[in-house]
Amino acid sequence: DAKTTQPPSMDCAEGRAANLPCNHSTISGNEYVYWYRQIHSQGPQYIIHGLKNNETNEMASLIITEDRKSSTLILPHATLRDTAVYYCIVRVPRNAGGTSYGKLTFGQGTILTVHP
Amino acid sequence: EPEVTQTPSHQVTQMGQEVILRCVPISNHLYFYWYRQILGQKVEFLVSFYNNEISEKSEIFDDQFSVERPDGSNFTLKIRSTKLEDSAMYFCASSGSGGLTQYFGPGTRLTVL
8 A cells, every 4th residue: 555644743723624634645546545533542433535536525525636646634614523633544445365445554644633 | 323333342351361352343334354553553454354254464463363253243353362462452344345435443442461
């Protein structure tokens, strides 16, 4: 799986948009970009994923650059409950043997702190 | 909304004892996974399971570990002879027939004394 690079920490004011960047310059054509978050040692929570196009759901928006070498997760109106570690993960759809969908390889992520 | 559940939430055991961690994946899911997270470290992949067999495993998943789907709803991780370094949060995850998105349970905190 391609390696990702994220800033170790970011701050955001409550009610403002949080923009979390991720670099994945070695991404290959069939790899998806996934975002998960983990709130204080709870299970990782799926946020959003994309391949080429920008994506939006009820939690966030994902902006992927045209060359796919970087992406940005946008939380449009951050709340205190959005304080968490955010992981950007690049993942192939299947493992090498084609018998399972690929594992998730977590890095250190970005610690997002939302301030009142 | 369907969710992955795990029991127990916290398991304390003595070194050398066997433990079984239990997971109930989302009901129509077909792919199952175990991950672990040692305190202060990254979430690490252990094993994936599909069609009643292991499809991929990491170096961590040695002979002391095994997984099983004993019935249509449960998915278990067994550690035969626990070591101090097995102390960690263990997360179960599952994904559906499309397989693209894994959903995680809340985890079991395993403490080996």
